[in-house]
Amino acid sequence: xxxxxxxxxxxxxxxxxxxxxxxxxxxxxxxxxxxxxxxxxxxxxxxxxxxxxxxxxxxxxxxxxxxxxxxxxxxxxxxxxxxxxxxxxxxxxxxxxxxxxxxxxxxxxxxxxxxxxxxxxxxxxxxxxxxxxxxxxxxxxxxxxxxx
Amino acid sequence: xxxxxxxxxxxxxxxxxxxxxxxxxxxxxxxxxxxxxxxxxxxxxxxxxxxxxxxxxxxxxxxxxxxxxxxxxxxxxxxxxxxxxxxxxxxxxxxxxxxxxxxxxxxxxxxxxxxxxxxxxxxxxxxxxxxxxxxxxxxxxxxxxxxxxxxxxxxxxxxxxxxxxxxxxxxxxxxxxxxxxxxxxxxxxxxxxxxxxxxxxxxxxxxxxxxxxxxxxxxxxxxxxxxxxxxxxxxxxxxxxxxxxxxxxxxxxxxxxxxxxxxxxxxxxxxxxxxxxxx
Numbered sequence: 001x002x003x004x005x006x007x008x009x010x011x012x013x014x015x016x017x018x019x020x021x022x023x024x025x026x027x028x029x030x031x032x033x034x035x036x037x038x039x040x041x042x043x044x045x046x047x048x049x050x051x052x053x054x055x056x057x058x059x060x061x062x063x064x065x066x067x068x069x070x071x072x073x074x075x076x077x078x079x080x081x082x083x084x085x086x087x088x089x090x091x092x093x094x095x096x097x098x099x100x101x102x103x104x105x106x107x108x109x110x111x112x113x114x115x116x117x118x119x120x121x122x123x124x125x126x127x128x129x130x131x132x133x134x135x136x137x138x139x140x141x142x143x144x145x146x147x148x
Numbered sequence: 149x150x151x152x153x154x155x156x157x158x159x160x161x162x163x164x165x166x167x168x169x170x171x172x173x174x175x176x177x178x179x180x181x182x183x184x185x186x187x188x189x190x191x192x193x194x195x196x197x198x199x200x201x202x203x204x205x206x207x208x209x210x211x212x213x214x215x216x217x218x219x220x221x222x223x224x225x226x227x228x229x230x231x232x233x234x235x236x237x238x239x240x241x242x243x244x245x246x247x248x249x250x251x252x253x254x255x256x257x258x259x260x261x262x263x264x265x266x267x268x269x270x271x272x273x274x275x276x277x278x279x280x281x282x283x284x285x286x287x288x289x290x291x292x293x294x295x296x297x298x299x300x301x302x303x304x305x306x307x308x309x310x311x312x313x314x315x316x317x318x319x320x321x322x323x324x325x326x327x328x329x330x331x332x333x334x335x336x337x338x339x340x341x342x343x344x345x346x347x348x349x350x351x352x353x354x355x356x357x358x359x360x361x362x363x364x365x366x367x368x369x370x371x372x373x374x375x376x377x378x379x380x381x382x383x384x385x386x387x388x389x390x391x392x393x394x395x396x397x398x399x400x401x402x403x404x405x406x407x408x409x410x411x412x413x414x415x416x417x418x419x420x421x422x423x424x425x426x427x
Contacts, residue, residue: 019302020341023334035336139337 026132029053035139036148037079044133045073051127059123068123071095079147082106089117098145101138110134183207185254186426190316190353194389194422195249195257197349197363198378199405200323203285203311205275206251210426216245216263218398218418237417243398261401268298269401273309285311289325293403295332303403304328307345314352318359323347327406331370340370343406357384361391365405373397373408380420387424394418 024031029049033039043049045056059065060073067073070088072081082096093105101107105116110129112120122128129137140146185207192204195212206212219237234240242264249259255275262268271291279285286308293303307325314320323346330343349363362379380393395416397409 020329021301021332021334023336026334026337135333135337 023136027136028130028132030133033133033136035136035143037140037146038148040137040140041073041075041078044129044137045078046075051130053127053129054122054124056122069118083145083147087117096141096145099142101141104141107134107138107141110137183254185251186210189313191313191319192311192351193359193384194382194391196420196422197321197351197361198380198391198393198395198420199376199400200321200347200349200363200365201271201273201287201289201309202319202321202351203275203278203287203309205255205278206249206257207426208251208254210424211248211250212422212424212426214245214247214249214261214420214422216247216261216400216418216420218243218395218400219416220398221416222414223394223417224413224415242418243400245400263400263404265295266297267293267295267401267404269293269403271402279311279313283312285309285313287311291402293401301329301332303330303406305402305406316353318350318352321347321349321363323349325402325406327402330403330406338370343367343369343371345406347405358382359384361393365408367406367408370406371408373410374412376405376409382420387427389420389422391420391422392417393420 023034027033029051030043033043045060048055056073059068060071061067062072062074062077072078083098085095087093087095087105090105093108094103095105097103107113108116109118109121111134112128120128185205189204192202195202195204195206196214199216219240219242221234221237221240223231223236225231245261245263247259247261249257249271251257256272258270258272260268260270269291271289273287273289275285275287277284277286288308289305291305293305295301305325305327307323310322311319312321325345325347327343327345329341331338331341335341345365345367347363347365349361351359351361353359359382360380361382362377364375364377366375374396376395376397376399378393378395380391382389382391395409395418396412396414397404398416398418399405399407399409
């Protein structure tokens with residue numbers, strides 16, 4: 001019985017300190033960013049952050065202008081414009097391929113990958129998205145890019 | 149707050165055993181002069197294989213010290229001339245670890261291991277069954293790594309060490325160990341945050357004081373790189389064991405071992421030196 005108690009205490013202690021890293025430590029300037037579409041919409045597309053990054057909807061909006069690249073990232077329009085939709089400026093590329101972050105043109109544009117049409121996004125960066133912010137977007141794509 | 153929780157848990161971990169049962173009500177009795185844990189064990193001369201623990205018991209109130217050293221130069225880089233001109237990695241950097249363990253009570257040892265990448269591991273190991281009574285040895289172990297001098301990423305482990313001594317010819321080991329939070333990224337952005345390893349190892353005595361050792365850690369869950377593997381040769385000299393080893397990575401703490409080796413094509417030379425402070 002004593003032995004069992006000891007094992008249980010160790011187990012409890014081990015589980016208690018099974019500390020996962022905080023997502024906010026990774027996402028830096030956007031501490032509330034999560035791998036959900038609503039979070040990405042709010043924290044990346046629509047708002048700036050403490051780094052001074054330009055919000056995407058400054059150019060990717062249909063309000064008072066034609067959306068840059070034909071991509072409207074305002075709330076209610078962005079999901080349908082991204083997932084399984086070909087890029088206007090590079091028709092061979094799909095903006096978001098569910099389950100395939102590396103093959104998604106959105107990620108290539110955010111990372112400034114070789115072969116993209118035009119410039120790395122955000123257009124007037126730096127600052128660009130941090131590696132942690134991009135990782136969260138990649139994770140959303142990796143889990144199937146749900147409209148959540 | 150998180151640090152407090154960790155410190156609290158470590159305190160619990162270290163305090164759990166001596167604070168329960170008769171140890172609380174009776175003054176600690178001196179270790180018996182004929183403590184069998186002090187007898188040399190020809191089949192298990194050391195507390196570790198290369199990275200994995202053995203079931204060698206540390207006598208109560210005794211201690212042991214170990215240095216681990218893993219050269220960072222892959223042995224396969226360049227030709228043999230390059231290798232000899234770098235003296236097999238001696239001229240390159242190394243990941244070095246210092247370890248101290250102490251026998252808190254019969255069958256229970258606790259220790260600390262610090263590696264030069266600023267990882268600190270606290271560990272405890274309790275001998276549940278011994279071969280002379282049960283035909284095999286069984287220890288339960290608990291450990292926790294913390295990076296950045298135990299300030300950042302914590303990786304607790306829980307497992308058992310099963311050993312079977314082969315007379316005085318050595319011993320074989322099977323070590324299923326669950327390593328929590330082995331992935332340094334937040335769980336929200338990864339598929340696997342834990343690793344379950346099954347350590348398999350052996351130490352064979354080829355001369356009265358010379359052994360060959362080997363270990364491999366197949367795993368499931370978070371499994372970057374390749375499964376850690378290591379082999380070596382060692383010489384026992386009194387209370388010392390000098391070991392020359394070859395590994396496919398630099399890991400010496402449980403979290404590091406769970407994260408695996410760097411690449412199956414890259415092997416690195418290293419050594420362990422241990423010293424027992426008891427007779």
